Amino acid sequence: MPKLSGLQLIEALDSPSPPAVIFITAYESFAVDAFREGAIDYLLKPLDEERLAIAVDRARRSLETRDAGERIAELRGALTSLQIEDEAREQSRYEKHLWVSSRGHVTRVPVSEVRWFQAEGDYVVVHAEGGDYLIHDSLRDLESRLDPEKFLRVHRSAIVATHSVAGVGRTEFGVLQLRLVDGSAVSVSRTYKKATRAALGI
Numbered sequence: 001m002p003k004l005s006g007l008q009l010i011e012a013l014d015s016p017s018p019p020a021v022i023f024i025t026a027y028e029s030f031a032v033d034a035f036r037e038g039a040i041d042y043l044l045k046p047l048d049e050e051r052l053a054i055a056v057d058r059a060r061r062s063l064e065t066r067d068a069g070e071r072i073a074e075l076r077g078a079l080t081s082l083q084i085e086d087e088a089r090e091q092s093r094y095e096k097h098l099w100v101s102s103r104g105h106v107t108r109v110p111v112s113e114v115r116w117f118q119a120e121g122d123y124v125v126v127h128a129e130g131g132d133y134l135i136h137d138s139l140r141d142l143e144s145r146l147d148p149e150k151f152l153r154v155h156r157s158a159i160v161a162t163h164s165v166a167g168v169g170r171t172e173f174g175v176l177q178l179r180l181v182d183g184s185a186v187s188v189s190r191t192y193k194k195a196t197r198a199a200l201g202i
Helices: 006-012 028-036 049-092 139-144 190-200
Strands: 022-025 041-044 097-102 105-110 114-120 123-128 131-135 151-155 158-161 165-170 176-180 185-187
Touching (some): 022 028, 041 049, 158 185, 176 190
Parallel strands (some): 022 041
Antiparallel strands (some): 114 123, 114 158, 151 158
């Protein structure tokens, strides 16, 4: 080739999907370099047509294998993106903060600061880092809006934040009881005992 050798050409083909290259030459001394650069085959003149057919078939299979690998990689990438988007949508539907009334003012309490929720009639007491607040809500409805990876129903009247659990014990009657970081003791009812133990790994 004028101005450019076959080896220089294959070195210049620096792309994610370079073509399959078959060298046809009268010089056998460059074979090692050709294969090092990724050549599919290295044929010497005079050319044998059967040998060429084998080389072309090998090149075709190499491209098909590479294309299949690229398609699989693309599918895996698309699947990963969909999973990330799905997780993001799932996370976005959970409560990030609660608006509570406190001393005549409306205050925003981050859900991440809540230690536990306690049912109180038609209300729920929010036990948080900044204090206790009362909201007009039901524990069942509230539970559906909380991230189950971070909050755990342990009693029909209590939901705890798993990060706030400091220890586990039992009452004098053998009832499982959670000790929280704020010193609160929350009993676990028989209905939620198995799920609580599994979630906390105890």
